[in-house]
Amino acid sequence: MTSRDAAYAYEIQANKDSNSPYYNEMLENIEGVKEYHEGKADKITGLEEKDSKHLLIHFKELTPAAEYAGSGYVANVAYPYHYLKDVPFDKLVSSDKVRKHPLFFGPYAIKKIVQGESIEWVSNKYYGGPKPKLAKIITEIVPLSQAATAMKSGKYDVLLNTSSATYNKIKDDKKLVTLGSLGTGITYLGFKVGHADKDGKSVMDKSLPISNRALRQAMAYAMNVEAVTKKFGHGVTKHANTLISPNYGTYHDKSVKAYNFNLKKANELLDKAGFKRGKDGYRTQPNGKKLVLTMLDQKGSESNVAARANYIQLWKKVGLNVKLYSGKALEYNNYLDVLSSNKKHNFDLWTGVWSLPPEPTSYPSYISAPTSELNYGHFTSKENDKLVAQMNSQKAFNTKYRIQQMHKWQQYMQKEAYVVPLYYQYDLETVGKNVKNISADATDVKYNLWDQVALTK
Secondary structure, X not given: OOHXXXXXXXXXXXXXXXXXXXXXXXXXXXXXXXHHHOOOOOOOOOEEEEEOOEEEEOEOOOOHHHHOEOOOXXXXXXXXXXXXXXXXXXXXXXXXXXXXXXXXOOOEEEEEEEOOOEEEEEEOOOOOOOOOOOOEEEEEOOOHHHHHHHHHOOOOOEEOOOOHHHHHHHOOOOOEEEXXXXXXXXXXXXXXXXXXXXXXXXXXXXXXXXXXXXHHHHHHHOOOHHHHHHHHOOOOEEEOXXXXXXXXXXHOOOOOOOOOOOHHHHHHHHHHOOOOEOOOOOEEOOOOOEOEEEEEOEOOOHHXXXXXXXXXXXXXXXXXXXXXXXXOOEOHHHHHHXXXXXXXXXXXXXXXXXXXXXXXXXXXXXXXXXXXXOOOOOOOOHHHHHHHHHHOOHHHHOHHHHHHXXXXXXXXXXXXXXXXXXXXXXXXXXXXXXXXXXXXXXXXXXXXXXXXXXXXX
């Protein structure tokens, strides 16, 4: 791996033809990135390859986020330039060199792929670290409903991304150990209040019913999230009070009040905002038009199905008619296609999960940015832009100031309810007792974890 490979990662993200969802204004802080993205330059002037081992990056300015790898300032990936350089940027995502025969600089490399089912990894002879302790690793996709039985029977040594439902079924098995730490991610309820314009910039549509703050707040108050967490969370899920997980320490504002279950409050908000009930029990819009809200959701476990049905029933109790997009929960890839589309009015609300990196402003910087492709709800406001800019300003090198600005952002987002936090969850991994040198410590550097993992006899 060379400095050219590291620079190439930035070129892929910044090239317009690669259509990377990770291109954003933060990346434009590197000199020449914007010009390269717009096709005005054939290279990024701010990337200086001093020699094969040193890449010097010239920034217009540095902010506190630059201290974290994967924050948008310092990429934590590299791509094999010598292998991919002849593939046009617009063909990369579908290229066999990426999809079927990728190269790796980690401890293991792919030997065989069975599309949608399994991958066989073998020791990478080019790896620069210690020789891996396993001859091969086979990763398979296991349905959620079968995961617990498969682990109990010893079919697998490791279960990554153990769900709370699976954990509940295997936690007492003496042959297994579940490792975990509170994650940085969050499960949330989002509202689609706009669309992306021809330049990919989010634009709010105030004519949409869901653009009414009282309606969004009422829907949040009508959800019995605490009860659902206790019933289906099995001790490894927590009711979220802000969009920033407690995993981020003092950046999390514990003083923010969660949307606790309160049907009376929900009804009062809707009444005051002019959403009147009709004879059928459902409310109309303040302009008298029929109100039917469309919810986008993905297929999940039995507990996910039960929780969703419960929420739709509670919304009905406060007079809100909520229907599922296409009448059913979608397979994940179809769900993602609809969620990321720029059509104006194909759904009103959705539930999703964000897995976030260690940089504490990742959510506001990436997901609520007006130019971000990850801003699925297309929410944007001057106040949000101001708060995000302040938490990543030169002044924010003062940690106390940065914490204050992040707390203000959490308070603002909770009040506006464009995105409502639902659950924090522990990141869990289950292993057999014959597995050693594996950890779920959030402070571990996991990029080279697998060169240490071994099996006892």
